[in-house]
Amino acid sequence: MSDDHTHVQDFFTARAADWDSRFPDDGPAFAAAVGELGLREGARVLDAGCGTGRALPPLRAAVGPSGVVLGADLTPAMLEAAVRAGRDADGRLLLADVAALPLRSESLDAVFAAGLVAHLPHPAANLRELARVVRPGGTLALFHPIGRAALAARQGRRITPDDLRAEPNLRPLLAGSGWRMTSYVDEDDRFLALAVRES
Numbered sequence: 001m002s003d004d005h006t007h008v009q010d011f012f013t014a015r016a017a018d019w020d021s022r023f024p025d026d027g028p029a030f031a032a033a034v035g036e037l038g039l040r041e042g043a044r045v046l047d048a049g050c051g052t053g054r055a056l057p058p059l060r061a062a063v064g065p066s067g068v069v070l071g072a073d074l075t076p077a078m079l080e081a082a083v084r085a086g087r088d089a090d091g092r093l094l095l096a097d098v099a100a101l102p103l104r105s106e107s108l109d110a111v112f113a114a115g116l117v118a119h120l121p122h123p124a125a126n127l128r129e130l131a132r133v134v135r136p137g138g139t140l141a142l143f144h145p146i147g148r149a150a151l152a153a154r155q156g157r158r159i160t161p162d163d164l165r166a167e168p169n170l171r172p173l174l175a176g177s178g179w180r181m182t183s184y185v186d187e188d189d190r191f192l193a194l195a196v197r198e199s
Helices: 008-015 028-037 056-063 076-084 123-132 148-154 167-175
Strands: 044-047 068-073 092-095 109-112 133-146 177-185 190-197
Touching: 028 044, 028 109, 028 133, 028 190, 044 056, 056 068, 076 092, 092 123, 123 133, 123 167, 167 177, 167 190
Parallel strands: 044 068, 044 109, 068 092, 109 133
Antiparallel strands: 133 190, 177 190
């Protein structure tokens, strides 16, 4: 992907209005993935590339009223859809590029990122930026509500050995970006890689 974000914005702008209705059954998968982050009451968490904000309600439930929930996305239409769905009540929405977050270093306890990795123009640098805003020992969840093979089949393509999300590729990518992978699941009904921010 090029540095030009126009392609990503065009892709998601065209799909924002009916995004949630296209994937109406993903809620439990999002909630289960958020549960695996191990968030505590009062924690500060970012949903990076939040889209329509489907992770914001379970993130808010996990951190409680004293926690901080932020949702950042590059596409205004997706954030507008999140507001229409009322998910701005669960977190503060930011129109922001995850490659240059308007957040202080080490200001968060965790980052949740659903479907984000495939859209990053510079994965190593972009994952380093996510590491920058998370305290040492904080966590990262790279999630998708279906696994790589199921997603490829849905899109009419095959997964290849150079797939960024394949464990042999993702583990060293994370390690070189300030993260240590702690678990990796790639099943038909979910993809979830968890990592801890190295000190």
